[in-house]
Structure formats: structure tokens, C-alpha cells
Amino acid sequence: MPRALFEKLGNARFISHLDLMRLFQRAFKRAGLPLTHTQGFNPRPSVSIALPLSLGAESRCELLDFDLEQPVSLDDIRDRLNDALIDGIRVREVYDGGAKIKNLALLQSRLILEYDAGVPEGGEEAIRELFTREALILEKKNRNGVTQQNIIPMIRDLKMSRISEGELELSVLHCCQNPSLNPMQLGAAIGKYLPERTPDYIRVCREEIYTEEKTVFR
Secondary structure: OOEEEEEEOHHHHHOOHHHHHHHHHHHHHHOOOOEOEOOOOOOOEOEEEOOOOOOOOEEEEEEEEEOEOOOOOHHHHHHHHHHHOOOOEEEEEEEOOOOOHHHOOEEEEEEEEEOOOOOOOOHHHHHHHHOOOOOOEEEEEEOOEEEEEEOHHHEEEEEEEEEEOOEEEEEEEEEEOOOEOOOHHHHHHHHHHOHHHOOOEEEEEEEEEEOOOOOEOO
16 A cells, blocks of 8 residues: 655644545545545545644654555656645655554654743753653543653653744654653643743644654654
């Protein structure tokens, strides 16, 4: 089954996961690339996106698996889809033989912490120290209700830098499956443990995806 590596940037970050699925289904149709359908009483187009992205987040490394009724060259699929997609959604590559999604283990995410009145005095040092603690406990909702979760074991690497008077950048390598860490939970941790240094806005972008061995996942 072919796989597409695509990016979701700019205003496209406000498209929900379900709407993104519909958008791709329409793009395949406009591009003259008929999809196969699942079997059963309610057939659906054979297209799926790994690790749904949170609304408002950007990504340079989303994965779309699909199956076509007829074979088409991989470069042709990429070009025809890009002609049918909207601004902000761009297929970077189409390839065969993608790795099993269960082996996708880590995400490299970039967070921009924005402060309207400038980064608070001592904020950079306090936030850097926060993520060196042995435990940061946050509430997490699941099917069984609300549980307490320590996010520190799910952070494999974290670097921080100041990129302007009002912005801090966090680059974090974190778990994304079994267990998974939503990068927005880093902002939640700052809000809980350092409320006076809570950013006014957080921008998130997935930069790359990896296996447990930290090799690029494709």
C-alpha cells in the first residue's frame, strides 16, 4: 500500500482530523485517482492518517496510507494530489513499503511560547529547571475517567532557547505511542507549576518522526 508524507502548515492547522480525511478523499477524486473501498455493509475509502494531529498544531511529517484501484507512478500521484489540495497541505513524497505504524515511537516537536509583554524575568531559567525534575504530574482523560500521569518519562530530550524578547522555543523529543505525550502538555505543566510564567499563546509543530531506536520513520 502506498504512503504519502505530507505537511500541514499555516491556516491549514485549523482543519480538524475528520475534515482532513474528507479533504484528501476529495483530492484523490479531483486528481483522477480512484481509491479502493473497504468491504462490508458500510464501505469506506481506503485512506488513513497515522497519529491524528491536534487542532491548531502544524506538522511537516504527517503520514497518509491509501490504496488505488489502478497502479499509478509514485511521482505522478504526488504531483496530481498537490494540484488538487489546498494551500498549507502539500505532499512531500509518495513511496511504497512504508514501515509498520506500530513501530512509530517518537516525535520531534517544536513549541514556541509567546509572551505578549515579553518573557518574564527568570522565566527561561525557571522553565528549563522545571523539565529537569523527576516528576511532573498532570491529569489525563481516558475512557475510564481521569488519571494522574507523570510526563517526565515520556520526554527523551528537551532543548530550550530564546528566539526573541517575547518568545521561547522548546525542541522536544517525546513518546507518541504507548504511552503518548501531547506536546501541549508541556504548556499545561508550565501553567500548573509556574503559573506566573504561563505563556499567552503556544504554537506547536511536528518536525520529524522516529522509531524507538531514533531512526527516521517512513
